[in-house]
Amino acid sequence: MKAMEEPSNAARRMSFFFIAVVSVLLVLSFISLFQAVETYRRTGSPDLLTITLSLSAIALSSYVVFQMRRKPLKLGFEMPKVYTTVQCSKCDFKNVREFQKGDYILKAIAPCPKCSSQTLISSIYREVEGKEE
């Protein structure tokens, strides 16, 4: 299904409000850090509070930017891996292959390569990847 495989380009959009907030935060943090360094050069005593706050703000903004990376939205139409198990009704022959359109459970397939008896589809299932429950 072509329509199901298309990436969701339209979903890739970012909030300009958040970009503006993060940019202002980042600029202020760098100015503050620059001032702290300048003060240290002039006086010889470091303003630890300002340095810590500036570095924290830079780290926080970087984290937010990292989180806002363009990620394609998952719409739920992504094709999972679906398998079909073909089993012989007489012997222990078993074959697991990818699902093909037209497969259904208890569908009679070609004769068994081992004993020439009828083989049939015994199960169709999808494998769940990761932690999905």
Next chain:
Amino acid sequence: MASEIPVNEMIQIAWMGFFVAYMFYGQRLQIKIMLKEIEGSLFRLKLIRDRGRTIAISTIKEAGKTPEDLPARVDRILEHVDIGPVSLDPVGIIKRLEHIIDTRDFRFKDEVKLMIPEADETQQNNMTNMLEAALALNHLYRLVRHFYLMGKKTLSFYVILQLQMILPEVMKEAEASAGALRAFTLGQPIGDGIGALVAAKLMYGREDREIVKDVAVSEVPIEGRTAYVLKAKGPGGNVGKPGEAVKQIIEEKEGKIARVIVIDAAQKLEGDKPGEVVEGIGVAIGGPGVEKFKVEEVATKYKVPINAILIMQGIGDLVSTMRKETIDSVDNVIERTKRIMRECTNEGDHVIIAGIGNTMGIAQ
């Protein structure tokens, strides 16, 4: 000189300004943030709905020759509404509800037949189910849009809060419907069909007859008892009328049925394992309640005990392609069914085993 910029004072003034503004506009700001979040979900819902519609139209086109006004016909189905029976006078409400459900089903199937007259029954049933999933997506989108616009118009904190509270559940439901649509286009068995699959495995190799429309029943000797095993007729997407079938069998046997065992999929609670099997008492048939009512009524009339075997699954798994964990529970369910028959009935007794659920991708 950069050192002359009074950044600390600027930040302090900005902070105080923000504090004063927040005192007056705090809730409004919160509403704006909440609306922004809802807008994101609504946008995603719209994408899911639109993609669902596109897939539905392209799948129907692939199934055979279609009329020129296919998109308009699909849109008409997607906008379909059901009007439930009046409950002011509840006498006979089940029969009236059944009539409305039947009319709706016939209408949907007729519409699909008009769209793809050359397709076989299995394909037409699958397409009907697919359109139902697309309809559910459209309904969800319109519902969320309605409350979003109402919240935006009134700026009512409580309207927006309620919508935001139920949104995760709504999105889960939308994803489940998207998964269902995907499975229906390919005719893959879905999690809900596990009851039908158990019945199919028990029926395999036996003669079956259509006891009521779209329900097949076989007589299967199990553990020295005669079991009437029934399921919806597959492999097309179908739920049939299992309640009507159980009623007919009990009436045919004049109540001489030792036990009814209903096997169905059920929604698990968070933390439960998918594919877990549990037992209970009562009629495990979902849906609007018509089929459940029929079984309860006839079982009460003849004092037939009812057992239920449930296979637990997540909401998304119930309507999307069957998981391996679910299919692996079939042997466990069959073993439990046999155990109940051994423990609760005597040799020579008659038992009904009803495999409930959508039988898409499962023959008999």
